[in-house]
Structures are given as C-alpha cells and as structure tokens.
Amino acid sequence: MTTTMRRPAPGTVEVAGRIAAVGYGVAAYVLFLLVFSWAIAFVEGIRITIGDSDLVARTIDHGGPTVPAAIALLVNVVLLTIFAAQHSVMARAGFKRWWTRIVPVVVERSTYVLAASLCLAALMWWWCPITAELWDVSGTLASSILVAVSLAGWLLVLTTTFLIDHFDLFGLRQVVTNARGRPAPTYRFVTPLWYGIVRHPIYLGFLIAFWVTPTMTTGHLVFAIATIGFIFVGIRLEERDLVRAFGADYVAYRKRVPMLLPALRHRV
Structure with missing residues (x-):
C-alpha cells in the first residue's frame, strides 16, 4: 500500500504566513497597550485593586522588593540601561538591516514593539523603590495641578502617535498591508500639529x-534623570537617521523648529 502526500496549493504557505504575521502584530500591539497602561499607573503611583486582588500592585514608589538603597539604585540603573539599550539599538537603521536577515521585514516593527514592551514590563x-522624599505636596491644590499636568504629558505622547500614524508606529499597518498583498508602506516627511512647535513632542510628553x-x-528622581539621558541620546541618534532619510528637508526643519522647548530658540 502506498500513500501520497499532497503539497499545499500554490500560495497556501504564503497566505498562512501573512495571517500569522497579522496575528503576531496584533499580539505585540495588545501587549504594548497593556504595558503602556501599566506604565502610566506605575509612574503616577496608581494602585488598582479589584476585590482582594491587586491588578497593579507595584508603582515607582510602592511594592517591589525591600533592599538597601545602594542595591536598589544598582538594580534600577541596570534595568534602565537594558531598556534604553534595547530601545535605541533596535531602532537604528544599521541594526534593522542586519536584523531583517533573521526576522521578516514585515514583522520587524512588531518585533521591536514586542521587545520594548517586554523590557519595560x-x-x-x-x-x-527608593522612597526617601525630596518633596511632597500631596493633599494640596498644587498636587491636583501637578497630577493634571503629568497626565497631560501622557496625553501628548498618545495624541502624537496618531499624528504620525499610530498603527504604523506600532507595526500593525505593515502586517495588514502585507496580508492584503499590497506594497510596503512608503514614508514622506510631514510635520503635523505639535511637530510644527517642537521636533520631538513624544519625548517632551514623557x-x-x-x-x-x-x-x-x-x-522617582533616578528614573527621571535616567530618562533625560536616554532621551537626549535617542534624539541624536534618531535625528542622524532622519537626516539620512529625508536629507535637506529635515535639515531645514531642524533649523526652523526647536528640539523640545518652544521657548528656546536653540535649534539643534
């Protein structure tokens, strides 16, 4: 008795790959949404409890292991360094050229989003936590104002992602476009809304x-100081790539629009 194995119909494997890429991209995006929401609660000190269960038990100042301040500082610096290295290195054009020899181009951005979400988580x-207080105005009118301003920073981050194509930024556009059999997205240099005021509104929001x-x-101060260093290094690397990608258009934009603070006319 002999048996024969049927090969998949032409295109079947390709279609399955496209569907798998969409599933992968959606999963990475959902994880991002969960981690981003957690990050807001983490930084803002929001502890969420449902019944007897802590949905968000750890914040920047509460929960987590109790260790001497020196050890806490070392652990936190290592964690911040890992996140910053992943975020910066994987975003560089040179790394992407090497990385896409291993990871399909269509899921490169989703893989970046997945890695960033896991590192942040x-x-x-x-x-x-290192809980020694430098200032505390809780329970005052100033406290309410500061919380509102801080939440406005998060809102600035979120709204800016939609200005520059939210779903492309987080990898969904690429996998959906591929699933439809359409060419890869093309990019053009635009400066919508906040980008006409500062060059990096997402970083400003953070x-x-x-x-x-x-x-x-x-x-919290250690966290904030570390992010300043990370942001300025990230800006230098990102703008180098943008100049290479958009040439004279970006150079002229950089001369015209300040980096982070509208009131400061220093452009670069």
Missing part, C-alpha cells in the same frame, strides 16, 4: 509625565 516588575509629580522620591 521587566523594568516595572523588578523596580526597587519628560512632562516623568518630572511633574506631587511626590518626588529618590527612586
């Missing part, structure tokens, strides 16, 4: 969210 999970707080602990 690990940072928040293993973060060691700075506002991280620094404006009614209670500044030593641990």
Whole structure:
C-alpha cells in the first residue's frame, strides 16, 4: 500500500504566513497597550485593586522588593540601561538591516514593539523603590495641578502617535498591508500639529509625565534623570537617521523648529 502526500496549493504557505504575521502584530500591539497602561499607573503611583486582588500592585514608589538603597539604585540603573539599550539599538537603521536577515521585514516593527514592551514590563516588575522624599505636596491644590499636568504629558505622547500614524508606529499597518498583498508602506516627511512647535513632542510628553509629580522620591528622581539621558541620546541618534532619510528637508526643519522647548530658540 502506498500513500501520497499532497503539497499545499500554490500560495497556501504564503497566505498562512501573512495571517500569522497579522496575528503576531496584533499580539505585540495588545501587549504594548497593556504595558503602556501599566506604565502610566506605575509612574503616577496608581494602585488598582479589584476585590482582594491587586491588578497593579507595584508603582515607582510602592511594592517591589525591600533592599538597601545602594542595591536598589544598582538594580534600577541596570534595568534602565537594558531598556534604553534595547530601545535605541533596535531602532537604528544599521541594526534593522542586519536584523531583517533573521526576522521578516514585515514583522520587524512588531518585533521591536514586542521587545520594548517586554523590557519595560521587566523594568516595572523588578523596580526597587527608593522612597526617601525630596518633596511632597500631596493633599494640596498644587498636587491636583501637578497630577493634571503629568497626565497631560501622557496625553501628548498618545495624541502624537496618531499624528504620525499610530498603527504604523506600532507595526500593525505593515502586517495588514502585507496580508492584503499590497506594497510596503512608503514614508514622506510631514510635520503635523505639535511637530510644527517642537521636533520631538513624544519625548517632551514623557519628560512632562516623568518630572511633574506631587511626590518626588529618590527612586522617582533616578528614573527621571535616567530618562533625560536616554532621551537626549535617542534624539541624536534618531535625528542622524532622519537626516539620512529625508536629507535637506529635515535639515531645514531642524533649523526652523526647536528640539523640545518652544521657548528656546536653540535649534539643534
């Protein structure tokens, strides 16, 4: 008795791959949404409890292991460094050229989003609070104002992602376009809304969210200072890539629009 094995019909494997890519991209995006929401609660000190279960038990100043301040500082710096290295290295054009020899181009962005979400989740999970207070205005009118401003920073981050194509930024557009059998997205240089005021409104939003707080602990300060370093390194690397991609258009834009603060006319 002999048996024969049928080969998949032409295109079947390709279609399955496209569907798998969409599933992968959606999963990475959903994870991002969950981790981003957790990050807001983490930084803002929002502890969410449902019944007897803590949905968000750890924040930048509460929960986590209790260790000496020196060890906490070392652990936190390592966690911040890992996140910053992943975020910066994987975003570089040179790394992408090498990486896409291993990972299909269509899921490269989704893989970046997945890695960034996992690194941020690990940072928040293993973060060691250092609770010595530098200032605390909780329970005052100033506290309410500072919380509102900080949340406005998060809102600035979120709204800016939609200005520059939210779903492309987080990898969904690429996998959906591929599933439809359409050419890869093309990019053009545009400066919508906030981008006409500052060159990096997403980074500005993060700075506002991280620094404006009614209670500044030593641990929170370490987090905020580290993000300043990461942001300025990220800007230098990102703008180098943007100049290579858009040439004279970006050079002229950089001369015309300030980096982060509208009131400061220093452009670069």
